[in-house]
Amino acid sequence: MKELFILVVVTVFTLVTYYLVEPFAHSQMHKHYESEGFAYADLPALTKKGDATRGKDLVMGAGACTGCHGIKVAGMPAPMDAVTAAASYGVNPPDLSNAGSVYDAKFLGNLIKNPAHALMVEHKFDPAKGQMHPMPQFYGAGGDMDQEVADMVAYLQSIAVKGEELTPKMTFELACGRCHAMHYEKWTQIGEKPAFKKKQDELAFDTQVLDYQDSLAKYMGTLPPDLSMYIRSRGAHYIETFVENPQNYLKGTAMPRVGVNAEAAEKVIEHLEDVGDSKRHEREEVGKNVMIYIIIFAIFALLWKKEVWKDLH
Amino acid sequence: MAHFTKATSLHDWLNQRLAVDTLRRVLATEYWIPKNINFLWAMGMVLAITFALLLVSGIFLLMYYQPNVDLAFDSVNYTIMQEVGYGWLWRHVHGVAASVVFLIIYIHMFTGIYYGSYKKGREMIWISGMLLFVAFSAEAFSGYMLPWGQMSYWAGMVITNLFAGGSLHADGLVEWIRGDYVPAQAFLNRFFMLHVLLIPLAIIGLIGLHFGALRIPHVNNQDGEEIDFEAEAAKYKAGDKRSSKVIAFVNDFMSKDMMVVGIYLIFFFYLVFFHYDFAMDPVNFDPANGLKTPTHIYPEWYFLWSYEILRPFSTNVGLIAFAFAQVIFFLLPFLDRSPNAVPASRRGLFKYWFWAMLIDMIILTAMGKVPPVEPFGTIGFYAALTFIGLWIALPFITMFEKKA
Known part of the structure; x- marks a missing residue:
């Protein structure tokens, strides 16, 4: 009984210390925002x-979208390559x-009407x-502008791949990948870096990436x-709420x-996990087995102690 | 030269050359431990096991880690965590064990303080234990540099800056320690060397000293009772195990140790697989960047109390208070003037001193992490003063303690 009491004392002091240096201290250090469910209520x-x-x-004609954007599924290639486009537009x-299917419909409508406002x-x-x-x-x-915007959004939705066909990787590349590299999967802002046979070709590709990054850094103020490793350094909750409204955490950021939309956000997180925490499934699986093993070990240790100590009491 | 006879068995062959029977008797079966102990007496074994986990996981990590400022971060977070089979497991074991080992060290220390296990011939056990604490601290700090993340870099910057000594402006000393003006390649290389060679050697040597220091005064017991080990051992050997006040290190004590180790490992592996963030700070998953100071810089939790003794004062006073905090625990056996080597609960004012010290150090730990805004700044300031005050009061309250 006395030992149990000592164990309780040790545990309580340990947990109090843990609470103070982890949940409590972090609540004092970082602002916390709850997700708004990607509702974009202000729009x-x-x-x-x-x-x-x-x-x-409208998209192909009067809307003039294809002056700058490619639409590969509709047979429209991008008017410029990535590096030239970044030199012209910044990104x-x-x-x-x-x-x-990646962007929220309401957001797209508002983006078409007033990009700077929708993008914050x-x-x-x-x-x-x-x-x-x-x-x-x-x-x-x-015509009726609201109708025209709704029509364009409807068209974009009609051509987009949906559900499972839209992979986490595709989602990441469209939503994040033109500004953010991810070198653990060889992703650069102008696409995946291929394996080159000739050093000259590799250097040429790297030069293109650097040129693109120069334009991007000038446009954003700094290279994004x-x-x-963002899934480990920031965590899923921060990334989700940050993407929803970057101004919350970083007032004045160029991001x-x-x-x-909510589904695409989940896919982006999944992709970040696939890249930064790729062994998470193995970790959970091995974790379960190790726990079972160690509990059995503890039971045998307990039995051994009882056996040895029965002569001592 | 000793006389050797033809061996009758491998055991006999070894026994003639290495005295394995004698060794076994002296180190295990006739190494006497008091029977009147609780599970806190198993913390030594828990520490030994944790150190073994650190050593083994460290050896595996060492096979892939690259001590180069351009490669270190990716060698840890990509090569080890994602490419090498089970590399993530070794890293999580290593990271979590590095944090948990300090929890056990603190429990071990406060057990010693509570039961007066640093007195009456046990001073060297305490001092060698404190040397181990210092060596483990250096090991933890040097290891924290190696992933070369943002916290590695900036903690390295802040801690090495302490050696400038405030107004002494010993900037030359800081540069000498870093091998550069700022933490860079020379810095990473030398901390790598310290972490994988020099400090582990020192730790292994000190563990030997710590065990050796235990030999003559023997292990303390729950009531601080002075035991005649020879008489009790004779009783045990005569078969009267029940009334003997001692038990053998192997199997008696070891079986209880292993029971505690078993329960401890459940806790440990739960942390490794399901709750590791506390030991692997998210900030350190950003690569080191000398041009971008993190919003909050704080040490790992086990250094927070001494960090908070440094922080609330002006630079020079803070450094003196910090230096005081680093050495004062060494002097405990001499500052405690009472001859009573019994549990704190039977020691008058010392009882309150013990709990006040424990709670004050937890408050310092908490205040060391939160940003230095009010009311935390004030709480930290008074907690730091309390820490110093308690140590100054210790000789006086123990001097007048009644014989227990």
Whole structure:
């Protein structure tokens, strides 16, 4: 009984210390934000029901999207290669093939109408000071603008791959990968670095990456960080809430609100786990077996002690 | 030269040359431990096991780790954690054991303080134990440099800066320690050497000294009773194990140790697989960047109490207080003026001193981590003063202690 009491005392002091240096101290050091479920409540909802056929005409025609964006599934290649595009716009405009399933529909609608507002970078792009966002606003194609925006969104949704077909890797590349490298999977801002046979080809590729990064750093103020270990250094909760609204944690950051929907956010997290914590399934599996083994060991140790000590008491 | 006869068995052959029977008797079966002990007496074995886990996991990590500022981070977080089979397991075992070993050291220390196990001939046990504490601290700090993450770099910067001695401005000494103006390649290389060679050698030597120091005064017991070990051992050997006050190290004591080790390992491996973040700070998963200071720089939890004795004061006063905190535990056997080597609960004012010290160190630990804003700054300041005050009061309250 006395030993049990001592064990309780030791455990209580240990847990109090743990509580103070871990949960309590971290609650004092970091602001905590709860996820808003990727609802983007500050943005007005799409009021009209979109029509994909009309949307296609707008995207390819009056909307002028394809002046900057490629749409590979519709047979539209990007007008410029990534490095040239970054030199012109700061960052390579995304291919829109899967935009409809990665980005939230309401966010896309608002993005088309007013990019700087939807992206939460109005502190950086103030038209009054002549700071124009590289993506021009859509001022309407002559008809009901809300209807036209809804149509374009409907078109983008109609061409995008859905569900399982949209892999975590594809989601990451579209949502994050044009600004963030991830060298643990050879991802660069201009795509995956291939294996080269000739050193000259590799150097040429590296030069392209560096050129792209120069443009990007100039556009963003600094080169956005490599995300290889972000799942361990920031954790899933921080990444999710940060992506939802970067201004919460980093007031004035150049990082835009990405506008992914909840499903795509989960896929991005999964991809970050696949890259930064790839052994997590093995860890859980091995963990279970080791726990079973060590509990059996403890039982035998207990029995041995009882056997030895029965002569001593 | 001794006389050797033709061996009758391998055992006999070895016995003639190495005296294995005598060794076994002296080190194990007739090494006498008091019977009146509780599970806290197993912490030595728990520490030995944890040290073994650190050593073995460390050897495996050493096969892939690259002590180079450009490669270190990726060799740990990519090569070891993701490419090498079970590399992640060795790293998690190593990281968690490095943190848990200090929890056990603190329990072991406070057990010694509570039961007065540093007095009446046991002074060298205490002093060798404190030397081990210092060696483990140096080992932990040097090991923390190796992943070359943000916390490695900035902790390295802050701690080596302490050697400038505040107003003494011994910047030359700091540069000599770093091998450079800032932590860089020379710094990483020497801390690598310290971590994998020099300090482990010192630790192994000190463990030998610590065990040796135990031999003559014997292990203390739960009531601080002075035991006639020879008389009790004779009783035990005569077969009267029940009334003898001593037990043999092997199997009696060892079986109880192993029971505690078993329970401890359940706790340990739970942390390794399911709750490791406390031992592997997220900030250190960002690669070292000398141009980007992290928002919060703090040491690992086991250094927080002494860090908080440094922090609330002005630079020079803080450094003196810090130096005081580093050496004062060594002097415990001499600052405690009472001849009573009994549990604190039977020692008058010392009882309150013990619990006040324990709680004060937990408060210091907590305040050492949170940002130095109010009210934490004030709490930390008074906790640091209390720490110093308690040590100054110790000789006086023990001097007038009644004979227990």
